[in-house]
Amino acid sequence: MKMWRKPLDLDEKSLPPAEIYIIESRCKGCGLCVEFCPRGVLKMSDEFNRKGYHPPFVEEPSACVGCHFCEEVCPEFAIFIGDQ
């Protein structure tokens, strides 16, 4: 992510790690969360879920800033961010 201005206390403070929960049985593998995640946290899995779709998995949990975009865009209500 491009930062235009660097906060003065960036070294002292850090975001609490966001917890990403994926309800794999609901996923239909459309890939919207993977494609439109601004930090590239998610990736499509090679494994199948119960319906025969490929659900996403969390590849880089530390990169997540908890913006909840995946939670909003998911048409299946299959992914959400825990309370930070």
Place this chain on the structure above:
Amino acid sequence: MKQKASKKPDRHPKDELLREDRMPHIWCPGCGIGSAFSSCITALKKTGIDYDRLAVVSGIGCTGRVAGYLNLDSFHTTHGRAIPFATGLKLAKPEMNVFVFSGEGDLFSIGGNHFLHAARKNIDITVICVNNMNYGMTGGQVSANTPTGAITSTTPYGNAEVPLNLPSLAAACGAVYIARWLSLDVRRLAESILEALLKPGFSFVEILAPCPTAFGRRNSLGSALDMNKLYKENSVIRNGVHPDETVIEEGKKMVLGKFIDKERPTFLDRLSKTSELKSTAWPKKEMAAQR
């Protein structure tokens, strides 16, 4: 390192407004209706209105299933007649916040006339229309919003008709709030639906949603993901432009934004003042005498 995130899948935060026993829903993978529905739930949670005072009315079609999936007082009506049912509900119970969530085939092709008159009367309801440019559920037939030249199951050589421009139509009929967003614009869409729900009067939100299975397949627009990207690349946000400039046509980017936000007395406001209106009937006698 591959790491599974689903340690203990708790309840999804939006499940409180979903009828979980009906999940999974019928919409195809990547369909825009799902994202639009998700934004609508976010907006409903933000309104702060008691869920007992909210009611959703839907017509028939893919989008019409929303009434069946939302855990509110809901009404799944006959084809095209969502707005008359919502009007009746609002007039009988003015304390309710009634909104219509339906598709463009239902609201504008089959039930177009009801939209005109509800907007003209300024009934205090919110209409959320998911425009996927065809009749998705019944097999992708041409609708009143299919773009010119598009191939559908009933126009195999391309659509010869000119589509309706919904924001212009709503503005001409007197809607007080008009916005149009992509289903992918989840945050702006949720904000718009929230404003529309809280706005007194007839408010209208159009959502351009990709239909990958029926519309995208015949027009070679690729997968659901490709269609979402295509819609994103071919749209431009221009808040406050005249609704006539928002026509969707070939060679032009789709115009998104909030176009109209004005005040106008609602039908119920006027109804309570009908006795006063008698004395100001038009044309006035003095005006007639001047001729």
